[in-house]
Amino acid sequence: MAIAKAERLMNLALCLLGTRRPLSKRELRDSIEAYVEAFRPGSGAVGSDDSFNRMFERDKDDLRELGLVIETVESLDGEVGYLARRDSNRLPPIALDAEEAAALGLVAKVWQQARLAGAASGALQKLRAAGLPEDVDPYEAHGALEPHIPVHEAAFEPLMLACRDRRPVAFDYRKATAAHPEPRIVEPWALECWRGHWYLAGWDRDRGAERVFRLSRITGKVRTRSGKYTAEVPDVVTVRETVASWAGETADRSALIRLRTGAGYPLRAKAVSVRELGDDWDELEIPYGHGLDAWLVEFGPDVVVLEPAELRADVVDRLRAVAKG
Numbered sequence: 586m587a588i589a590k591a592e593r594l595m596n597l598a599l600c601l602l603g604t605r606r607p608l609s610k611r612e613l614r615d616s617i618e619a620y621v622e623a624f625r626p627g628s629g630a631v632g633s634d635d636s637f638n639r640m641f642e643r644d645k646d647d648l649r650e651l652g653l654v655i656e657t658v659e660s661l662d663g664e665v666g667y668l669a670r671r672d673s674n675r676l677p678p679i680a681l682d683a684e685e686a687a688a689l690g691l692v693a694k695v696w697q698q699a700r701l702a703g704a705a706s707g708a709l710q711k712l713r714a715a716g717l718p719e720d721v722d723p724y725e726a727h728g729a730l731e732p733h734i735p736v737h738e739a740a741f742e743p744l745m746l747a748c749r750d751r752r753p754v755a756f757d758y759r760k761a762t763a764a765h766p767e768p769r770i771v772e773p774w775a776l777e778c779w780r781g782h783w784y785l786a787g788w789d790r791d792r793g794a795e796r797v798f799r800l801s802r803i804t805g806k807v808r809t810r811s812g813k814y815t816a817e818v819p820d821v822v823t824v825r826e827t828v829a830s831w832a833g834e835t836a837d838r839s840a841l842i843r844l845r846t847g848a849g850y851p852l853r854a855k856a857v858s859v860r861e862l863g864d865d866w867d868e869l870e871i872p873y874g875h876g877l878d879a880w881l882v883e884f885g886p887d888v889v890v891l892e893p894a895e896l897r898a899d900v901v902d903r904l905r906a907v908a909k910g
Contacts, residue, residue: 593619597644598653602674607658607666610641649750738800741776743807744785748773751818753790753810756803764909766804771796772814775821777828786824788816797828799879836872841891844869848887878903 596617600608614620614637624633649655654673658666740756747754754773759766772788782799789796829835844852846865853859856869878899881888890897
């Protein structure tokens, strides 16, 4: 079975690389022997069209995971075709010095305990094949740095693939102020990590606006949707600024809070001023921007908001939502 699948994937890759024009699913189905044999009339395949579509989508995703750049092209009459251009699937000569190789190894180490560990290792293997000097070890220890980005959310991998392939997704999302999750249909742009939490930036179709979602608040499975994006994808800098703003990194005013002595060191690090109140409490002036209420809730009973009133009300609403489950 493994050999048959590998042969089918190789033949599909050769077909996509060898064509000068996009090939439709029907043309690929009639050209690749493995598809012809599996779905020929009388083969007994149940729901052969649906079965072929599922197999083809899996094969296409597998080839993309292996690094093949497959383009999806829609003709004037609406028919969708596929091809893999040779110039898009050819690496230029690789020439890395020891410092550059060390940097790549450091990046790869970041993902060794996350869901991208396999992809990171595979990328380094491809660099070896493309000419990375054998005497350069990207995994060699360089100082005491041991970088690590935690990825515990089940939604990370499907969202990462959806961002890469530009595929809309659907999922259930529970806002911090809501007791129950709501369905969302999103055109994902990018994933960003802030303060140890992962966020998705994208276009919310139902609300007709850009939104940022914290992955830990996504419940259930992430489901992909067919169709093209309806909104323009901004450049990377704009997306990062959006994530930073919604995650509370952009502040335009100040807030006054009480913080229990010995607690909330991340808040103390951002404080503009700190004043001891006695009785194990301090008063802090901290930058106030979008998302601060969600951050303060994480410190539970160690934080009391003094002002402004709207921030205090937002924190109380979030705590009530948490209490309701």
